[in-house]
Amino acid sequence: MATKGKEMPLESALAPAADRVAHLNARYRNHAAQAVLERALGDAQVGRVALVSSFGAESVVLLHMLSVIDRSTPVLFIDTRMLFEETLTYQADVAATLGLTDVRTIRARPEALAAHDPDGVLHRSDTDACCALRKVEPLERALAHFDAWITGRKRFQGGRRAVLDFFENEDDRRIKVNPLAHWRPEDVQDYIVNNRLPRHPLVARGFPSIGCAPCTSRVAAGENPRAGRWRDQDKDECGIHFVNGRAVRGPQPAPQEEPEMNVIVTDRGFAPDDWTQGFHRPETLGEATGNGVLALDLPSDADPCDLADHLGRVTMIRVDFPSFADGRGFTLARRLRLMGFKGRLRARGHVIADQYAMARRAGFDEIEIAPDLARRQPEAQWRRRSAWQAHDYQSRLRGLA
Amino acid sequence: MYEYSEFDTAFVRERVAQFRAQVERRIDGALTEDEFKPLRLMNGLYLQLHAYMLRVAVPYGTLDPAKMRQLAHIAERWDKGYGHFTTRQNIQFNWPRLRDVPDMLDALADVGMHAIQTSGNTIRNVTSDHFAGAAADEIADPRPFAELIRQWSTDHPEFQFLPRKFKVAVTGSPNDRAVIKSHDIGLRMLRKGDEIGFEVVLGGGLGRTPMIAKVIRDFLPVADLLPYLESIVSVYNQLGRRDNKFKARVKITVHEHGIDRIRELVEAEFALRRSTFGGADQQILREIEARFRRPTLRDGRPADAYEASRAADPVFRAWADTNLVAHRHPDHAIVTISLKAHGATPGDASADQMRVMADLAEEFGHDELRVSHEQNIVLPHVHKADLPAVHARLAAAGLGTANIGLVSDIIACPGMDYCALATARSIPIAQQIATRFDELKLEHDIGPIKLKISGCINACGHHHVGHIGILGLDRAGVENYQITLGGDGTEAASIGERTGPGFPADEIVGAVERLIGAYLKHRESAEETFLETYRRLGMAPFKEALYGDERQRNAA
Ligand code: HEM
Numbered sequence: 002m003a004t005k006g007k008e009m010p011l012e013s014a015l016a017p018a019a020d021r022v023a024h025l026n027a028r029y030r031n032h033a034a035q036a037v038l039e040r041a042l043g044d045a046q047v048g049r050v051a052l053v054s055s056f057g058a059e060s061v062v063l064l065h066m067l068s069v070i071d072r073s074t075p076v077l078f079i080d081t082r083m084l085f086e087e088t089l090t091y092q093a094d095v096a097a098t099l100g101l102t103d104v105r106t107i108r109a110r111p112e113a114l115a116a117h118d119p120d121g122v123l124h125r126s127d128t129d130a131c132c133a134l135r136k137v138e139p140l141e142r143a144l145a146h147f148d149a150w151i152t153g154r155k156r157f158q159g160g161r162r163a164v165l166d167f168f169e170n171e172d173d174r175r176i177k178v179n180p181l182a183h184w185r186p187e188d189v190q191d192y193i194v195n196n197r198l199p200r201h202p203l204v205a206r207g208f209p210s211i212g213c214a215p216c217t218s219r220v221a222a223g224e225n226p227r228a229g230r231w232r233d234q235d236k237d238e239c240g241i242h243f244v245n246g247r248a249v250r251g252p253q254p255a256p257q258e259e260p261e262m263n264v265i266v267t268d269r270g271f272a273p274d275d276w277t278q279g280f281h282r283p284e285t286l287g288e289a290t291g292n293g294v295l296a297l298d299l300p301s302d303a304d305p306c307d308l309a310d311h312l313g314r315v316t317m318i319r320v321d322f323p324s325f326a327d328g329r330g331f332t333l334a335r336r337l338r339l340m341g342f343k344g345r346l347r348a349r350g351h352v353i354a355d356q357y358a359m360a361r362r363a364g365f366d367e368i369e370i371a372p373d374l375a376r377r378q379p380e381a382q383w384r385r386r387s388a389w390q391a392h393d394y395q396s397r398l399r400g401l402a
Numbered sequence: 403m404y405e406y407s408e409f410d411t412a413f414v415r416e417r418v419a420q421f422r423a424q425v426e427r428r429i430d431g432a433l434t435e436d437e438f439k440p441l442r443l444m445n446g447l448y449l450q451l452h453a454y455m456l457r458v459a460v461p462y463g464t465l466d467p468a469k470m471r472q473l474a475h476i477a478e479r480w481d482k483g484y485g486h487f488t489t490r491q492n493i494q495f496n497w498p499r500l501r502d503v504p505d506m507l508d509a510l511a512d513v514g515m516h517a518i519q520t521s522g523n524t525i526r527n528v529t530s531d532h533f534a535g536a537a538a539d540e541i542a543d544p545r546p547f548a549e550l551i552r553q554w555s556t557d558h559p560e561f562q563f564l565p566r567k568f569k570v571a572v573t574g575s576p577n578d579r580a581v582i583k584s585h586d587i588g589l590r591m592l593r594k595g596d597e598i599g600f601e602v603v604l605g606g607g608l609g610r611t612p613m614i615a616k617v618i619r620d621f622l623p624v625a626d627l628l629p630y631l632e633s634i635v636s637v638y639n640q641l642g643r644r645d646n647k648f649k650a651r652v653k654i655t656v657h658e659h660g661i662d663r664i665r666e667l668v669e670a671e672f673a674l675r676r677s678t679f680g681g682a683d684q685q686i687l688r689e690i691e692a693r694f695r696r697p698t699l700r701d702g703r704p705a706d707a708y709e710a711s712r713a714a715d716p717v718f719r720a721w722a723d724t725n726l727v728a729h730r731h732p733d734h735a736i737v738t739i740s741l742k743a744h745g746a747t748p749g750d751a752s753a754d755q756m757r758v759m760a761d762l763a764e765e766f767g768h769d770e771l772r773v774s775h776e777q778n779i780v781l782p783h784v785h786k787a788d789l790p791a792v793h794a795r796l797a798a799a800g801l802g803t804a805n806i807g808l809v810s811d812i813i814a815c816p817g818m819d820y821c822a823l824a825t826a827r828s829i830p831i832a833q834q835i836a837t838r839f840d841e842l843k844l845e846h847d848i849g850p851i852k853l854k855i856s857g858c859i860n861a862c863g864h865h866h867v868g869h870i871g872i873l874g875l876d877r878a879g880v881e882n883y884q885i886t887l888g889g890d891g892t893e894a895a896s897i898g899e900r901t902g903p904g905f906p907a908d909e910i911v912g913a914v915e916r917l918i919g920a921y922l923k924h925r926e927s928a929e930e931t932f933l934e935t936y937r938r939l940g941m942a943p944f945k946e947a948l949y950g951d952e953r954q955r956n957a958a
């Protein structure tokens with residue numbers, strides 16, 4: 002695998018991180034998490050790579066993927082000495098269960114702790130300084146030996162993570178790989194359930210996101226899962242994750258009354274999403290057991306022929322539109338209908354009101370759009386195209402009108 | 403002339419209403435410029451160097467007097483009093499204001515015209531033979547098929563956001579006057595026993611990587627036309643590259659995957675799609691054929707006036723020799739009106755000139771006009787007895803230039819004078835060459851030759867298929883013109899070959915003159931054309947004319 006880099010032999014010096022990041026994002030844009038991780042571990046353009054894990058609520062997903070591909074990959078675990086007892090036990094359990102052979106525990110140097118936080122109370126007066134001491138500096142030292150590191154951050158976690166890419170350029174020094182960038186909460190839950198992975202014991206007690214004990218609190222139902230981290234502080238990252246190497250301490254978005262949800266557009270107008278069963282990716286379809294309802298997420302470059310054997314047991318297919326200018330989804334929809342798919346067909350992503358009639362004519366039943374697009378192009382603009390059957394040359398030529 | 407059905411009329415009105423709303427939503431911010439762009443492009447509205455440009459479709463190049471007069475009206479009311487006829491059988495208005503565009507589109511709809519899919523990454527205006535329905539060598543009129551394809555491709559829900567633009571051309575004659583091998587899909591009509599069908603070629607194109615289209619199906623029955631086209635385009639929609647706009651045209655898809663692989667995929671898709679067309683399309687094709695009004699040509703009227711004028715008037719005779727083509731009816735002729743007056747902008751016509759042409763079509767031409775891909779206007783059915791009158795009226799309006807097919811009948815793209823992508827001027831070069839050969843009074847002696855000029859590598863001026871092609875480039879801030887020889891856009895299509903280093907602007911006219919000089923010196927007889935001489939002798943004598951004797955150069 003490591004010989005993959007024909008354009009970039011392993012022996013030669015790596016190109017600047019910015020160039021490689023742009024190239025890698027373009028190359029893996031439509032890949033699934035597993036594939037991104039697998040390639041990241043073997044791609045010469047990525048270089049020497051480690052996984053950094055908090056062994057928190059969702060960490061087990063990446064750790065499991067990693068163990069399947071190569072369990073000797075270095076895993077860096079930051080012990081701030083402020084962690085929950087449960088986390089330390091969980092860390093040992095998971096490492097043993099998955100057979101990870103190179104877990105390295107990273108800690109602040111004792112001299113540094115003695116100098117800056119001898120009593121362990123710095124977090125009360127200055128969390129940024131505390132994080133810098135206990136996480137950022139130790140990790141920086143540990144990463145000095147690597148060209149890239151893997152994180153479990155996801156776009157849905159919000160804040161600065163909302164625009165996360167698979168590959169990020171960290172200050173022109175290293176690459177950060179975020180294989181789960183595009184995962185949604187359901188994906189994480191499905192993966193843990195399907196693979197029967199051990200859960201962090203605190204999750205069941207109301208901690209959906211787990212960091213150090215003094216800075217993590219319970220989260221109420223309906224709250225953002227990360228709301229329990231540094232509660233009531235203007236802080237949502239500990240400092241090890243800056244967006245492209247820069248700590249952007251801008252104003253936070255105004256708090257919303259309720260979490261913002263995607264909007265489903267049909268001929269009747271806007272409605273909230275009524276689908277709660279989650280979605281599978283085409284490559285996990287084989288593993289999905291056929292009891293109950295099955296929904297599928299299709300990237301725009303999918304080959305519908307690969308799905309021929311499964312269409313009968315799929316209830317819903319959601320086709321991705323990475324950009325409104327990418328018209329592949331329209332042909333995908335038409336293809337699926339021609340192949341006999343009778344279930345619910347949804348377009349998701351950047352589809353604009355002016356494309357509503359095209360989507361309906363191509364075979365979609367509905368469109369899922371993000372809240373900001375719904376605000377910019379309100380319901381009335383979509384309803385204007387709800388008479389999508391009118392003025393249609395296609396149906397005349399096919400004898401349908 | 404095809405007359406819109408009620409459905410067509412309602413469709414176009416609805417599209418104008420949609421676009422009017424889109425312009426408003428752009429102005430109030432509901433649409434970002436990014437999102438508005440493909441929508442305005444779908445309605446023919448470009449942003450150029452100085453202003454917006456509206457490109458109006460002339461489907462398969464066919465116009466009637468009412469349409470031509472309306473184009474004149476639009477040119478006067480919303481533009482600077484003229485329009486520009488293009489190589490893709492469109493007319494462009496170069497100076498409209500965004501807010502006026504919906505009104506212009508409504509004015510077009512009043513006469514059954516539109517600007518739909520004249521730009522953007524969709525299936526574009528379908529082009530055809532400008533002599534269709536009149537040519538002596540025709541198997542059948544290709545325009546009903548072009549209209550069928552127009553209806554099918556208009557607003558096709560799958561194909562509004564293709565990887566790149568997609569152009570289709572249809573010809574009904576063995577002699578290809580529609581440059582079909584330079585199109586994404588070319589359809590060449592064939593007869594097999596009693597059945598009419600098409601040879602389908604795929605993946606031609608000019609631009610920065612010129613390619614001659616390859617045969618994907620050697621005989622496609624008429625009834626399979628739409629499902630087969632749909633299969634091709636859907637395969638392209640999924641397979642075409644979207645990562646690099648210079649590699650997104652179907653010619654590159656064909657080049658990268660091979661025509662055999664593409665054929666396999668298309669046939670598989672065709673198996674799936676064939677049944678979605680159950681014959682309603684063929685019924686509509688018959689209705690379309692009925693809606694093409696055909697002129698009733700009168701027999702028996704003597705053509706003596708024509709012969710008399712030929713004998714008496716050398717100016718008329720010169721015009722008749724170059725600007726007329728044989729009609730399928732022996733008492734008639736096909737008249738080509740030159741929009742290439744020496745020194746004028748190739749393809750431009752003023753509002754007054756448009757009205758003169760409309761009047762002539764009404765009085766003498768069975769209400770028919772055509773736009774040719776060589777940027778001229780055609781009166782396809784004129785009785786020979788009327789030709790002297792037609793010529794006199796044209797000459798009075800500055801439209802009597804006798805140069806069709808000659809060296810001054812140049813195709814030139816807008817170039818640096820209008821186009822944001824240009825690397826050099828092309829219109830002024832065309833004007834200088836035309837003026838120079840007019841002074842030399844050699845044009846008629848030189849005979850048929852195709853000279854084509856593009857102002858950048860995008861090749862809108864078709865220079866690759868010119869017998870002499872000129873490509874304007876930018877060499878370190880200085881215009882430099884590269885010459886290609888031996889290109890051909892007909893059924894024997896070929897891409898021109900570069901002669902060598904280019905020439906600066908003030909030397910290009912002299913270089914062309916030397917090329918023509920070499921041809922006159924080496925041709926076997928006055929009958930042997932430039933292209934034939936080039937094919938017989940190859941590049942060497944022309945290179946020598948351009949750059950001097952190689953041995954002398956080496957010795958120097
Ligand atoms: C002034 C604004 C214009 C711009 C910005 C423009 C731009 C372009 C570009 C970028 C291409 C290359 C597309 C590709 O290969 O993917 C192209 C091709 C072409 N343009 Fe234009 N063009 C303009 C005007 C015209 C005009 C006035 C004509 C007709 C006289 C024309 C006729 C064509 C034709 C026939 C092609 C096709 C070449 C092919 O199929 O490969 N264009 N144009």
Ligand code: SF4
Binds near residue numbers: 124131133213239
């Ligand atoms: S999470 Fe809290 S205690 Fe832990 S390092 Fe950061 S601020 Fe300090």
Ligand code: SF4
Binds near residue numbers: 815817821858
């Ligand atoms: S060839 Fe180039 S300069 Fe000429 S019109 Fe096309 S894009 Fe513009």
